Amino acid sequence: MIGIGIAGIAGRMGHLLAAQVRTTPGATLTGGIDRAPAANAERMLPDIAALAAASDVVIDFTHAGAVRAHAEALTAANTAWVLGTTGLDSEGQEAVRVAARAIPVMQAANYSPGVALVIALAERLGAALPASDYDAEILETHHRQKVDAPSGTALAIGEAVARGRGHALAGAMESGRHGQTGPRQPGAIGFASLRAGQVVGEHTLLFASASEQITLQHQALDRGAFAAGAIRAAVWLHGRPAGLYGMPDVLGLR
Ligand code: NAD
DSSP states (O other): OOEEEEEESSSHHHHHHHHHHSSSSSSEEEEOOOOOOOOOOOOOOOHHHHHHHOOEEEOOOSOOOHHHHHHHHHHHOOOOOEEEOOOHHHHHHHHHHHHTTTEEEEEOOOOOHHHHHHHHHHHHHHHHHOOOTTTEEEEEEETTTTSSSOOHHHHHHHHHHEEEEHSTTTTEEEESSSSSSSOOOOTTTEEEEEEEEEEEEEEEEEESSSSSEEEEEEEEETTTHHHHHHHHHHHHHTOOOEEEOHHHHHTOOO
């Protein structure tokens, strides 16, 4: 039996995760933590250290500001970490890398299996279609509560395109165009973000040359796909050696 704890259990994802863990064969819900009161956990624990001590794996969908403290507590307890939180700054990402030297860490900007495939295809498109001829643009739409932009998933798609082209995203990213931008920079990877209503998550990757266009689009219809993917990742991660893993590992894509 795998003991799964949920950080952020009162949140949108936390609610779904708690419900799905309860019905997952071979898994048991050890408890949850949240800054807000939660009615959906039999056992609310006082902090991340207590949750880590009680769990084999902690599934974490909270806030980027919590990542460093969570990395330290999970490392100290030797507890596996499925991290879903997005919007990490470079220090937060470094804390994840350091933790992964000591404990198994699964990190995905998007736990839906369909998005993992879009990311894999984005890398292949980037490798096959030269930047000199094909412009790559990524459009993402999310609900009005989302606090970071572009979405972690959009960035992961952009990173995959850049990887396919043999360079890092950082120098090629063009985001939030406005005003007198001048013509498109050759080789740029463009990002645009829409925030509206309760859209769960839509991502479109467009490759366009002078004579053809290819569009890959993924729409999440509800958050259940993320919760199911994160629990599948938790079951896969349990008992693995320390390291930083991703959904391609869970899905056998590499
Ligand atoms: P939410 O705001 O509904 O839930 C987050 C919960 O975390 C809240 O209940 C909040 O009180 C709690 N929280 C925040 N900081 C905390 C802390 N330090 N300690 C304990 N609890 C804390 O948000 P959500 O829609 O559930 O998303 C949460 C995060 O997951 C965001 O970063 C979002 O972008 C990300 N997300 C990732 C995926 C994915 O597949 N990787 C999918 C959906 C959302």
